[in-house]
Amino acid sequence: MTAINVVVNGKSYTREVEPRLLLVDFIRDTLSLTGTNIACDTSQCGACTIHLDGQAVKSCTVLAVQADGSTLTTIEGLANGKLHPMQQAFWDQHGLQCGYCTPGMIMAAAKLVEENPEITEAEIRHGLEGNLCRCTGYQNIVAAVAQAAKA
Amino acid sequence: MTQALVGTSVKRKEDPRFIQGRGKYVANLQLPEMAYIAVKRSPYAHARIEAIDTRAAEAMAGVLAIFTGQELIDSGVGKLPCGWVVPGCKVPTRWPVVPVGDKVRHVGDSVAVVVATSPYIAEDAVEAIEVSYTPFAAVTDAKRAMQPGQPVLHDDIPNNLSYTWALGDRPTIEQALSASAHVIKLDLTNQRLIPNAMEPRAAVAQWNAATEEMTLWTTSQNPHPIRLLLSAFTLGIPEHKLRVISPDVGGGFGSKIFHYPEEIITPWVARKINRPVKWVASRSESFVTDSHGRDHVTHAELGLDAEGHITALLVETWADHGAYLSTFAPLIPTAFYHCLLSGLYKIPLIYGITYATLTNTVPVDAYRGAGRPEAAYVVERLIDLAARKLDLDPIAFRRHNFIQPEEFPYQTPVAMLYDSGDYNRLFDKAQELSSYSELVAAREAARAQGRLVGIGVSGCIEASGPAPSKVAGALGSAVGFWESSIVRVHPSGKVSVLTGSHTHGQGHETAFAQIVADQLGVPMEDIEVIHGDTAAIPFGMGTYGSRSMAVGGSAIVKSAEKVRKKMLKIAAHQLEAAEEDLTYDFNGGGVYVKGSPSQKKSFFDLSLGAYTAHNLPDGLEPGLEEQAFYDPANFTFPNSAHICQVEIDRATGEVSVQKYYAVDDVGNVINPMLVDGQIVGGIAQGIGQALWEYGAYDESGQLLSGTFMDYAMPRADVMPAIHTARTVTPSPHNPLGVKGAGEMGTIAATVAVAHAVMDALAPLGIRHLDMPFTAEKVWSAIQEAA
Structure with a gap:
């Protein structure tokens, strides 16, 4: 030990x-x-x-x-008194269904946007290709990340 | 009736916990003194267990116990039952843990159970168990399995043939085909898929020695039927002493309907060692133990007359069931398959037969769509080839053969009575949404440049919300297909809604609350939807087959109606008015005198009054809680028109889906955002099947696609933007007018993408390829065609 x-x-x-x-x-x-x-x-x-x-x-x-x-x-630990913009965006855009991939997806996406605030849709899709979601088809996840990037 | 939250995209009530990492998944449970289970699994597809040496494993620090199959059997544990037994079906013996002397029949079959103080130690001990096997040759192909001379899995099931199931009169159909002007013939496979919900299966069990009660938390889509199977067939703890809880479940797609060995083993161990125990599947275990889907080999023939009308359809299918019959396996390639072979079309004569075979592979059962995608794929492939043969536009040819709106309810020749539909309107909308004629023009321009661009069309039907129970029973079901609900109004006017449906991503906590909010005129935040606990909910059938809104939602409407009726009675008494002079206030709850809204009893007053019982009409029971069981009269029949465009890279064979348009008719819509989410997510799984996903076995029975590296599910960067729209043709037979929305996307997308790929390859003279259309397969086909 x-x-x-x-x-x-x-x-x-x-x-x-x-x-x-x-x-x-x-x-x-x-x-x-x-x-x-x-x-x-x-x-x-x-x-x-x-x-x-x-x-x-x-x-x-x-x-x-x-x-x-x-x-x-x-x-x-992501929310700081209020929801992190990425959490809020996932909620707003219906970026989750069963919720199981969601914490990892939000953590990956939050970092992605932090590193590239002007992120494009193609960059979002590429940046999240290491995170699997079986429910959403990613469409609303991509929309959520785009929303958070603007926040 | 107004308020009208129904029909609006209310944001999900369940999301705050998920986005903050507070999901209540089974694997998150931690109980004092918890022990951990790991299962020793067979590396062989087909072998006899000669001996198991557990001594080294037992000697390891932290190992609490090791159990083998015989110990479970000796203690009274029963075989896993099959919940849908068709006539003549031979059900193979399946023990939760294979005993010494018996055979393992697929890679991943359970051989021994380790219990330890930590999951890491349990895994170490699994490795230290020595098992002696005598391996046998394996069979992994559905069609070959029933040929003479092949390895036989179960001694009492000759030729590995569990059953055959047929519908229709073969000679009549063959005669009609031979009299047809054209006959389209096709051999195809619908490959094996692996559902892969993101949450691996898990179970936690806690035994209360004082009350002799067991609590089992399990990742199930239907906790009540699981409790029933555990009580009556496998574990033997009676239902009133067994509580099964399915809390937040991280996706199911069918794979979490079934009764699995580990949810027997876990409570059995908890009672045996009198400690809480936990089992959580690794993803590698999920791949070789979760029931798989599809896996059909099919020969089909479609007849056409000289005017291009369909005359007859013949379908012959070999359905791989894997090593054992999973809980509902025989339903899938029978009633859920052959009864959907009429598609959207007037097909006067249909014959279908399924040979259900057993192979040395993971059991195959329902996966999103379950039989209906297989049917849609067969019908639609033939339709597409027929249009091509007649040199007609695929949509024009479909329209030529559609069931027309005035023909509903439409009796198909394969038992189903379609409730409603307007397929012309559906395709009008799809053509408009996709700018179809421009797509076609663009394809022609691309072809002129030598590019491999294709347009795919699918027109699919689904039968969702299996029903009614009486018919299901006649077809072999061991369960009914009704749903229960309770609407409980608390004294303070807050509302609990208890449902036997189960949400594992669908958003029932929101959609069901929308219904009750409208039914009772109360705010969403005053309503809580409770599901997934056999101690809270009377009985329920769970969620699968796109049934929850049509059946579970309808049950909730019925309960809410009863609540309103009781409130009217109380209000009539208190306002000293006749019930017919009163009206329910759907915009704020409560009851008032017609034409005189100020003479009102509020929702709160009536709720509290029902419990204080100080001023109730004579003979009326106190309390405000109503229950309903809803057994639907029929399935609902959602339908869809999907159109997509793909381009194939000639140099690599890689297919990219460039445009995707989906028009679905799922009847009335409770929450458009949730329905779109279901459709789009379903489309992703359908595209996955068409292009990448394949549960591949080698001839020795090793799963070649046993990780996310080898089993290629869609990722964000390969998914196109999906454009959705709807037409609304309400179901006439449920109070909400809804149809199922959960599976249509998957059913339709596989077909649409397959057709687009075939369309792109058509100029090269390629008529048919089997899915998945991987770059390697498409590239090879292009080379061969050149």
């Missing part, structure tokens, strides 16, 4: 973890932040996307020990 310290959604945690523990399992099981979902085991779906030191990462592809000393934001 190895001790790690991370700041998640503004709160500091020190925990003993197995070296092999995936960051997503650390977030979900150790910290009980279950908003981050798991939908595959090959880093293909993006459901577990979070922000790690300012970058959108698939948290199934990072070990918890690699995150030692890092600052993380999960879907639970």
Whole structure:
């Protein structure tokens, strides 16, 4: 077991973890932040996307020990008193149905727009090709990201 | 009646929790002292288990117990039943965990169960279990499975043939075909698909030793039928001691209808070790354990007379059911398939037969559309080829054979009685929306430049909301197809709506609340829709077959009507007026004297009054809660006209969908935003089938497409913008006038894209390819044609 310290959604945690523990399992099981979902085991779906030191990462592809000393934001920490514009846009545009891919999708999209505020539809589609959604056909997700980019 | 939230795009009540990471999915549950299950699975498609050595695994720190199949059987666990048994059907034996001495029959079959203090340890222990197998040859092809000399999966099912099912008189149809001016013949496959809801299946169970009650949280589209199957067939805990909860479920698409081994194993273990336990599928497990869809091999013939009218249709299908019969498997390639073979058309004579075979693959059952996409694909492929043969525009040829508006209700020769429709109007709208003639002109211009551009048209029918229960029973169903509801008005005037339908993305919490808001004249925020808990809801059939609004919504209307009636009685007594002199206030709730709105009892007054019971008419029971069970008279028959344009890269064979137009008639619409969401999402799955998705097995029974890297689902960058519109032909037989909206997009899109690809390749002389139209397949076809 190895001790790690991370700041998640503004709160500091020190925990003993197995070296092999995936960051997503650390977030979900150790910290009980279950908003981050798991939908595959090959880093293909993006459901577990979070922000790690300012970058959108698939948290199934990072070990918890690699995150030692890092600052993380999960879907639970995105709203800041009121909904983040990306959350609001997903709601406004019906960008979700079953909601399972949504946290990862919102986290990926929020970073996308932050990095490229003038984002085009083609760039949105390309930027989200690492996040799978089985319900929406992406149309309203793309519309939501476009709305948030304008917000 | 006004207020009229129905028909408007109310934003979803359920979204705030999902967008903030507060979804209540099964895998999120954490209970004190929770233990974790992992299942040892067969790497072989067909093998006998000779021995299982669990000693090394049992010795590992953190391993609590390991169970094998025989232990479950010895404790009384039953075989997984089939819930739809057609005449003559041989149902193979399926144990939740295959016992030693018996055979595993597909890769992923359950062999042993590990229980440990963490999921990581459970996985380690699974690896440490040693299983000795005697492997056998496998069969993975539906048609070959019933030929002599093939490996036999179940000793008591010769030739791997579970049943044959036929509808119509073959000699009559064959005679009509031979007398036809033209006969279009086609051999096609409708490939195996893997549903892949984003949330993998999961189960959590908690045993209460004091009350001997079990609670099971499971990712199900229909918790009540699952409880019934667990009680009566598999787990053996009686229904009144078993609570099944399906909280937020992350998509289903059919795959979460069925009764699966893990939802037997998990509560069985919880009781055995007297601790809460959790099982969560990895995606790799989902691929080899969730029931798959489609997988038909078909020969079909369509006859035409000299004037281009359809004379007869013959369809022969080999339907792969996989290694066992999944819960509703025999329904799909029978009543849900052959009974839809009339499509939108007047086809006087139809004969269909299905050979249902067993192979060393994951069981096949309902997947979005379930039988109806397979039927639509057969009919529409033939229609398209017929138009081509007669050198007619595909829409003109369809119109030539449509059932006409004045012919409804229309009795097809394949049992279905279509409720309503106006297919000409549907296609008028689709042609207008797509600027069809301009599309055609643009295609001709592109062709003149040597580009491979194609236009695809589909005209599809769906039978949604299976009904009525009596007919379902006669066709082999073990369950009914009604739905229940309770509208509970609390003393404070707030409203709980309990439904036996289940939402796993559809947005029922919003759409059902819209209905009740209109029915009772109360604000949306005063209404909560409750679903998915057998302890809260009397009984319910769940959600599948695009049934929830037509059946579940109608049940809610019935309950709300009863509530209004009771409120009228109370108000009449309190206002000292005759009921016929009163009117319900749909714009604010409550009851007032006709022509004198100030003489009113408010919704709050009447709600509270019903519970204080201080001033109720003699003989009227206190309380304000009404229940209804609604058993529909018929299916509803949504229909669609989709038109799309594709271009194929001649150098690579890659197909891109450039334009997509969808006009759907789903009857009246409760929430246009939600209906469009269903249609567009469905179209994505349909495009996925046409272009990329394929549950491919090799001859040894290994699944070749067992990850998201190999099983190619649509991603954001390959989806076109989809333009939707509607025509509205209400269903005449349910109180909302609605038809199903959940599956139409999927049914129609597969066909439309397939036709566009075939149209693009037609100048090269290519008549038919089987899906999916991957770049490699299309490129090869182009090379061969050159």
